[in-house]
Amino acid sequence: MSNINLIKDIKSAVNIFRDMRKARRTARENETKGTVMLPELRGGSFYDTVEGAALSHCEKGIFKVAYKAFSELDKEKKHQLCFSPMDGEFIDRAELWKELLSPVMTEKQLRKAMTRIIHWYIHIKHLNKEGKGYAA
Template identity: 45%
Template sequence: MKNNLVTDIKTAVNLFRDMRKERKNGCNIEVKKVVDVPIINCGPTFLNTVEGCRLINGEYQIFESAKQAYDKLSQDEKYKLAHAPKDGEFIARARFWKSVLKPVMDSKQYRTSMYLILSWYIHIKQMSVKGGAVA
């Protein structure tokens, strides 16, 4: 306790001395209380993608395999996948997921996951044609 008190007093004296020195040099000194606020940046997750939201409603093992494959992607790829595909992006996005999912799933899981993803792409496309909101 005494060591902390002495250290705090030394710090205050040094700060006061530095402030007076700078004020004499013509600087405008303003003292403000600053509070550290912790910031957590999680970045995008698999559930930030339309594919993740679609696959979570299916078989647990399919979702887990797809999530593990997603977790291995770079941050740039994850950010690109965080938005629903727009016109002209559906085929490239389906091919991307094909290349990501095929190595980590057996053939039945792969077919099921691609069916779910493609059916959701069709839904997105139909909603955009009808002028509805895209999920």
């Protein structure tokens, strides 16, 4: 007789557990139905880029020219530049900025701007190496 009661107790426990999971799943589904999807934003500000933050501390002339060159980029390229470079992307990113800035800056301005950008990249690499991550 006690074996039958034990089996009934186990069956009751399984049913309770199943009902709890079903209620949790239903609650989760109701929460997701109530969320509002926002449109994906593309583009970004010059200050949202690693390079923009670095060049904001340069001479006013360098900053203005770089700001204008960035503002003429398409939204997709601006959006891509808003993310900090990962390992293996620093050289390509520096070359991109050199191509962007060379036609609009003097040789002296370009040298100062690229030196500032590369030094900031080195700073980011050191932070990543120490495990601190990047925070501007």
